[in-house]
Amino acid sequence: MIVFTTIDSPVGPLLLAADGDGLRLIEFSQPRHPVKRSAEWREGTLPVLDATRTQLDEYFAGRRTGFDMPLSPQGTLFQRDIWTALAQIPYGQTISYGAVATRAGHAGAMRAVGAAVGRNPVPIVVPCHRVMGADGSMTGFSGGLPVKRQLLVLEGALPA
Numbered sequence: 724m725i726v727f728t729t730i731d732s733p734v735g736p737l738l739l740a741a742d743g744d745g746l747r748l749i750e751f752s753q754p755r756h757p758v759k760r761s762a763e764w765r766e767g768t769l770p771v772l773d774a775t776r777t778q779l780d781e782y783f784a785g786r787r788t789g790f791d792m793p794l795s796p797q798g799t800l801f802q803r804d805i806w807t808a809l810a811q812i813p814y815g816q817t818i819s820y821g822a823v824a825t826r827a828g829h830a831g832a833m834r835a836v837g838a839a840v841g842r843n844p845v846p847i848v849v850p851c852h853r854v855m856g857a858d859g860s861m862t863g864f865s866g867g868l869p870v871k872r873q874l875l876v877l878e879g880a881l882p883a
Contacts, residue, residue, distance in 0.1 A: 745793030805839035
């Protein structure tokens with residue numbers, strides 16, 4: 724069973740979903756790749772959803788620079804490698820897609836790395852917003868570029 728709830732945030736409503744293993748999903752109100760809901764989805768709460776809400780509130784208030792709830796992202800082994808590399812990007816810093824590929828041990832797979840970054844099911848917590856183009860430009864983000872910019876400004880990676 725997957726339990727979900729929706730919370731308000733400075734970047735708009737966020738759908739949070741979890742299973743017994745941890746947080747599976749953070750979805751923006753107009754996601755680029757919406758996750759299909761099935762009959763096993765139930766609205767409600769779990770301790771991990773409560774922890775996620777609290778930690779996101781602290782993050783948006785500038786009082787948290789990392790997250791420590793259990794995660795249960797669903798994806799291929801390759802995608803999980805990329806998401807693990809994303810999770811290691813320090814707060815307030817940005818890196819290129821090429822650097823993510825190298826960190827994940829997939830230096831020659833740039834397109835696949837970009838696709839995996841774009842399919843990150845737990846944005847903000849696994850900070851795909853910290854990935855920039857090779858020239859330092861802002862590139863796609865599941866919450867949209869204005870949200871990406873807002874997150875990077877919050878973290879001090881971009882000027883206000």
